[in-house]
Amino acid sequence: MLAKDYQVISLSALVEARTKGESLPDNAVVITFDDGYASNYELAFPVLKEFGLHATIFVTTGFLDREEMFWFQRIDLALGRAKKELLDWKINGKKLRLYLGTYTLRQQSLTLLLPELKELPDADLLGEVARLEAALGVDEPGFDDLPAAMRPMTWEMACEMSFSGHVDIGGHTHTHPILSRCDTMAMRAEIATCRDRIHAETGELPTLFAYPNGSSDDFTRETLMLVREAGFKAACTTITGRVPDNVPMLQLPRYGSPESVWDAKATVSGAFETLKDWRQRYQKARAML
Ligand SMILES: [Zn+2]
Structure with a gap:
């Protein structure tokens, strides 16, 4: 296309x-x-x-x-290999209840956890990742544990x-x-x-x-x-x-x-932009009423 x-x-x-x-x-x-x-x-x-x-x-x-692999890959692997179905985790003064029983639940837990980890000062991040691995009962993963699509390219x-x-x-x-x-x-x-x-x-x-x-x-x-x-x-x-x-x-x-050719087409053609413009103009017009 x-x-x-x-x-x-x-x-x-x-x-x-x-x-x-x-x-x-x-x-x-x-x-x-x-x-x-x-x-x-x-x-x-x-x-x-x-x-x-x-x-x-x-x-x-x-x-x-x-x-080093990406810290978010370590989190993803740790949740996937966890030995438990539930973990209560305190971070940034919040209490997160992380369910780990199924793929969907793990994805939801990941969605809760990642934004909190991104808030941490960089110097504290890897320590937090290691603590989480320990709490989930998993070892620090190696590069061979990564799915093929997530491995680094070679030089x-x-x-x-x-x-x-x-x-x-x-x-x-x-x-x-x-x-x-x-x-x-x-x-x-x-x-x-x-x-x-x-x-x-x-x-x-x-x-x-x-x-x-x-x-x-x-x-x-x-x-x-x-x-x-x-x-x-x-x-x-x-x-x-x-x-x-x-x-x-x-x-x-x-x-x-983009997640499909249709999506890619809508992006590069500017259709998304036109839609955004319309929406903004509509909202402005509504606000003036
Ligand atoms: Zn990146």
């Missing part, structure tokens, strides 16, 4: 055009992937090559180094994709902390280590970045400054929206992954 009806351009082409004040075709689309999963290589890369499309993949370098995969010309490798920090929950030193180290690991492995200095979690609460003015200082020219958020002419290059909006 994208290859047929749209003009897929690279994120760097978008940045270059915006920097020079050049216009882009109305149907231009940029494709990005976050985190650095092996499935980007196994599933997406063959499609990109087949249709001659370009994508940017933002990798978490410590994940590719297999130093060989990243290099092959980068050399192919179909993929740019961008930065997504070293260990995927929410940057607004880090102190300045940790934030600077996360951004610089990520840049240096990508440079060392691929030979390319990355110029594109994506903030972990990516909402407007997940980075600060200081984050923007440190990202720029590290040599990144543009950075993606997960704030939903199209890319207007005047958008700051370090706060690019994006749409989340």
Whole structure:
């Protein structure tokens, strides 16, 4: 659908055009992937090559180094392997009752737990994850415990994709902390280590970045400054929206992954935006009555 009806351009082409004040075709689309999963290589890369499309993949370098899996993967695995059906858990002054008996209940428990964990200062997060694993009676998992689709890509995969010309490798920090929950030193180290690991492995200095979690609460003015200082020219958020002419290059909006071709079509065609406009105009009109 994208290859047929749209003009897929690279994120760097978008940045270059915006920097020079050049216009882009109305149907231009940029494709990005976050985190650095092996499935980007196994599933997406063959499609990109087949249709001659370009994508940017933002990798978490410590994940590719297999130093540490994502903390949210550990939570997911821990709930799945728990030896009990129920756990009462105190966090952020709240009492959560986590039901674990079925897949659906575990998903609901995960939905309760993740936002609370995201509130914690980054320095406390892994300790809390370990305490939760202990309370659930499970060991810290290894990379082989991850389902195939959730495993990290290897650096060989990243290099092959980068050399192919179909993929740019961008930065997504070293260990995927929410940057607004880090102190300045940790934030600077996360951004610089990520840049240096990508440079060392691929030979390319990355110029594109994506903030972990990516909402407007997940980075600060200081984050923007440190990202720029590290040599990144543009950075993606997960704030939903199209890319207007005047958008700051370090706060690019994006749409989340569509779940069907119909969904993807509604997103890229602007149908979602039109609907949002109508709704806003309707609400404004109602408010004036
Ligand atoms: Zn991420």
